Amino acid sequence: METVPNPQPPPAKPPERLAYSVQEAADLLGVNYFSVYRLVQRGKLKVCRALRGKLLVPRDELLKLLKSE
Amino acid sequence: MSDHPFKFRRPTEIEDKAFAEATRYFAGHVEQFPASLGAVKHLETHIATTAVAAHMSAQQSPHENPILASDGSQWHKSVDVSENISICHRNATGTLEFAVVELFPATGRNEVLTRGRSAVEVLKAFAQDQRQALQIWKEDLAAQVREFLTEKYPGHEMDRVADVFVLQYATETAARKQAITHSHGQKHGGGIHI
Numbered sequence: 001m002e003t004v005p006n007p008q009p010p011p012a013k014p015p016e017r018l019a020y021s022v023q024e025a026a027d028l029l030g031v032n033y034f035s036v037y038r039l040v041q042r043g044k045l046k047v048c049r050a051l052r053g054k055l056l057v058p059r060d061e062l063l064k065l066l067k068s069e
Numbered sequence: 070m071s072d073h074p075f076k077f078r079r080p081t082e083i084e085d086k087a088f089a090e091a092t093r094y095f096a097g098h099v100e101q102f103p104a105s106l107g108a109v110k111h112l113e114t115h116i117a118t119t120a121v122a123a124h125m126s127a128q129q130s131p132h133e134n135p136i137l138a139s140d141g142s143q144w145h146k147s148v149d150v151s152e153n154i155s156i157c158h159r160n161a162t163g164t165l166e167f168a169v170v171e172l173f174p175a176t177g178r179n180e181v182l183t184r185g186r187s188a189v190e191v192l193k194a195f196a197q198d199q200r201q202a203l204q205i206w207k208e209d210l211a212a213q214v215r216e217f218l219t220e221k222y223p224g225h226e227m228d229r230v231a232d233v234f235v236l237q238y239a240t241e242t243a244a245r246k247q248a249i250t251h252s253h254g255q256k257h258g259g260g261i262h263i
Contacts, residue, residue, distance in 0.1 A: 022209055023097055033098060034105040034202065037209070041202035042182075052219075053212035055205075 019048070019056040028062060039065070080230070087222055087230045091214050092238075098210050099238045102203075106241065108151060109199045116196065119156060120188035123147040127158035127165055136170060139178045144168055150195070156188060169195040207239045 020028065025045075026036045039045035040055070045065050047055045080088065092099060112119075126147035134146035136157055144157035153172045158165060168184035169191055183194040214234050218227035236242075 021213070022206075032105075033101050033206065037202045037206040038199070040205055041198060050212075050216075052216050053208065054216055055209045055212075 017059060019058045020062070022047075022055050022057065025057040025062060029066075080233075083222065083225060084227075084230050087218055087225075087227055088234060090221065091217060091230070091234050094217060095210070095214065095234075095238075098206075098213075102206060102210065102239050105206075106203055106239075109196060109203060110241070112150060112192070112199065113196050116189060116192045119148055119150065120192055123156045123158060123167060123188040127160075127167075131158070131160060136172065136179050137177070138168075138170060138181045140181060142168075142181065144170060144181075146170075150192075154182070154195075156192065158188075167191045207235065210239055211235045 022036050022040075023033060026033050029036065036045065036057070040047050045057060046061045047057050050056050127145075130145075132145060136144045136146055136155075138144060142159070144159045146155045147158050147167070149155050150169060153174075155170055155172060157168050157170045159168075160166070164186065166184060166186055167188040169182045171180045171182055173179060182198065183191050185191045185194070211231060211234075214231045215228065218225075218230055
C-alpha cells in the first residue's frame, strides 16, 4: 500500500526581536553610533537599560522614530 | 597615569586575550568613539572663532543660504560646524538670533538643535549636548564590554579588563592617541598598550 508522505511543516519563523543594541539600531537606521546616542540624548529615541546597564532600543521606538522623521 | 587599573601588576595572559577579543568585537566603537570625541573637542576649542565667523556672516550676508527648519522657522546658514550641522542666523523682529541646525538634505527636515541670541552660548549649549551624548555612549560601551566578557569568560573576574578597555578607547587620551596614530598612518593594535 502506498503511503502519502506527510508534508513537512514550514520552518518556524524566529520570534521577532523586541529590542536591539545601539550598534544594531545604528545598522538598521544606516547611521553611525554617535548619531544614535545623540538621538538618545535629545530624547528623540527612548531606550531602556538591561541588567548590566547596557542600552536597549525597543523596536517600537525605532519604528516611531522613522515615522516621525 | 595614577589611577590605572593595571598599575600594580601586569595583565594576565587571559586578560590580554580577553582585551584583544573585546577590541575586535567592539571594533566599530573603538574606531568611532575617539573620532567623535575628537570632533567635539575641536568644536569646543574653536567656539570663539566659530562665533566670530557666524557674526561676520550675519552682518556681511544676512540673507544668503536660506534654510527652512522643520518647526517652520527660517534661517540663513553662517558657518558649518560639522558635516551636516551648521550655525545659522536670522534677524527676527530686529534682533539677531543664532541657532545650531542639523541639515537633512535628503528629507529637507532641518532641525534646530539649540538657539539663542549669543552665538557663543548657542555653540556652548550644543557642545554640552554632544558631551552628554558621548557620556551616554561611554557608559553603554562599558556595560556592553562587561556583558561580553562575562559571557565569554564565565567565572573570571573581567571588570579590570573592561575598565582598561574604556580607559584605552573612550577617553580624551584615546582621542589624542587616535589623532596621532592617524597622522602617522598606522592602525590600532590588539593588545593592551599602557
